[in-house]
Amino acid sequence: MFSKKVVDSLAGSSMIRAMFEEGNKLRKQFGAENVFDFSIGNPEIEPPEPVLASLRAHAATDRKGTHRYMANAGLEEVRVKVAAWLSGKSGVPLNAGHIVMVCGAAAGLNITLKALLNPGEEVMVVSPFFVEYLAYIDNAGGKPVSVKLKTGSFDLDVPAMEAALTPATKAIILNSPHNPTGVIFARSDLEALSEVLERKGREFGTEIYVISDEPYVSIVYDGVEVPNLMSIFRNAIVVNSFSKSLALPGERIGFIAASSRIQDVSVLMGACVSLNRTLGFVNAPALFQRVIADNLDVTVDTEFYKIRRDMLYNHLTSIGFTCVRPNGAFYLFPETPIPDDVAFTKSAVKYNLLLVGGSGFGCPGHFRLSYCVDIGTIERSLPAFTKLAEEYGMKKA
Numbered sequence: 001m002f003s004k005k006v007v008d009s010l011a012g013s014s015m016i017r018a019m020f021e022e023g024n025k026l027r028k029q030f031g032a033e034n035v036f037d038f039s040i041g042n043p044e045i046e047p048p049e050p051v052l053a054s055l056r057a058h059a060a061t062d063r064k065g066t067h068r069y070m071a072n073a074g075l076e077e078v079r080v081k082v083a084a085w086l087s088g089k090s091g092v093p094l095n096a097g098h099i100v101m102v103c104g105a106a107a108g109l110n111i112t113l114k115a116l117l118n119p120g121e122e123v124m125v126v127s128p129f130f131v132e133y134l135a136y137i138d139n140a141g142g143k144p145v146s147v148k149l150k151t152g153s154f155d156l157d158v159p160a161m162e163a164a165l166t167p168a169t170k171a172i173i174l175n176s177p178h179n180p181t182g183v184i185f186a187r188s189d190l191e192a193l194s195e196v197l198e199r200k201g202r203e204f205g206t207e208i209y210v211i212s213d214e215p216y217v218s219i220v221y222d223g224v225e226v227p228n229l230m231s232i233f234r235n236a237i238v239v240n241s242f243s244k245s246l247a248l249p250g251e252r253i254g255f256i257a258a259s260s261r262i263q264d265v266s267v268l269m270g271a272c273v274s275l276n277r278t279l280g281f282v283n284a285p286a287l288f289q290r291v292i293a294d295n296l297d298v299t300v301d302t303e304f305y306k307i308r309r310d311m312l313y314n315h316l317t318s319i320g321f322t323c324v325r326p327n328g329a330f331y332l333f334p335e336t337p338i339p340d341d342v343a344f345t346k347s348a349v350k351y352n353l354l355l356v357g358g359s360g361f362g363c364p365g366h367f368r369l370s371y372c373v374d375i376g377t378i379e380r381s382l383p384a385f386t387k388l389a390e391e392y393g394m395k396k397a
Contacts, residue, residue: 009135023354030352036381037354038369041179041330043247045304045372051246054294058287067286072277073269074101074255074284078293085296086238086257090230093260100272101284104252105215105241106132111279112211112237112256113140113171115271121170124161128154128333128363130179130213142170146362154181154324154333156189162196171209172197176226177216180361180368181333182309182326184220187227194233207263209235215254216329218245218299221306224327234261237268242292244330245299253288305330308371308378315382320394330372333358337392341367347391351384 023037046052058066073079079096087094102108113123119141125133127146137144147164150157161172172193176185197208212229217240220226230236241254256272258265276283309332313325316334323334336344341357341364348355348367358366371378 108239117142124172128361167204175213177328319389
């Protein structure tokens with residue numbers, strides 16, 4: 001009666017959302033203060049005051065037409081500002097024609113992949129990966145090809161990525177700072193990959209595009225550099241949202257930006273504009289286009305997240321967990337003490353700990369914690385983590 005493909009997919013639906021729903025049940029049973037939900041990247045921090053001030057000002061304006069339709073690409077004046085902002089960061093000349101305002105990064109990725117892919121063409125993802133990438137690739141008729149990041153560091157494995165390239169490779173999705181590990185990919189690895197893509201593209205007679213998924217690009221710690229991918233890759237397409245950098249996940253606002261160095265970039269952007277309409281998004285929210293245009297250089301206070309990172313990381317490693325210390329985003333991705341990460345996360349529920357198994361990110365034997373939560377939740381969770389570690393006989397450092 002219904003779509004068999006969609007109905008069949010429900011059985012394997014997002015583990016992240018499943019844990020989120022589990023949390024709702026536990027909160028009713030034990031009280032919210034006794035449930036430690038680290039399942040979803042839903043920022044607890046409020047948007048910065050300049051963002052709220054801008055929202056109040058634009059919402060209160062009596063300027064006629066504020067809430068009407070606009071061109072499917074978005075408001076011209078907003079795209080001009082975004083283009084100038086990105087040009088300043090990348091050194092790549094951009095104008096409003098290289099920008100499409102979209103309903104968050106998810107919409108941007110779906111539009112971009114649909115614009116790029118012919119049926120059966122391959123999109124490389126590095127594992128662990130944000131699980132919805134697989135659905136987005138499938139939505140566009142593509143084939144995902146997963147290549148593991150380096151064991152122990154989660155750095156790019158450029159030789160392995162080169163070995164996985166084929167004449168059918170159309171794009172690579174990179175996400176740095178990385179969800180779920182918090183790793184920032186090194187400039188040297190990215191530059192080496194750029195050389196590989198140019199060389200293999202000439203060998204295959206194809207163009208290979210790099211889609212840079214950048215929702216965490218402003219959430220960085222310890223002075224670590226986040227290399228600008230548009231400055232490194234000739235065929236770069238940046239997809240960004242302000243869900244994390246401005247704590248606006250519910251407002252669904254972001255953009256696609258295609259490098260001016262892409263051959264026939266105007267055709268690509270025309271396809272993205274058309275797909276913004278035909279995929280049903282029509283245009284990004286008018287009010288929030290104006291809000292983010294006022295706040296392109298504003299970010300949340302990253303010290304908010306750094307305090308939480310350090311508290312959780314220091315405790316988990318002290319009680320026996322092995323974990324790469326993240327330099328960005330707001331996730332930890334420790335190893336599980338048993339190979340079956342799903343069984344481990346089910347055990348954690350006994351202590352009201354809601355974690356997401358690494359299998360959901362294409363990386364078994366790990367689990368993800370999102371620490372964008374109230375500091376009290378973390379403080380109250382530490383004894384629960386200790387009990388969980390003791391259950392598995394883990395040794396304190």
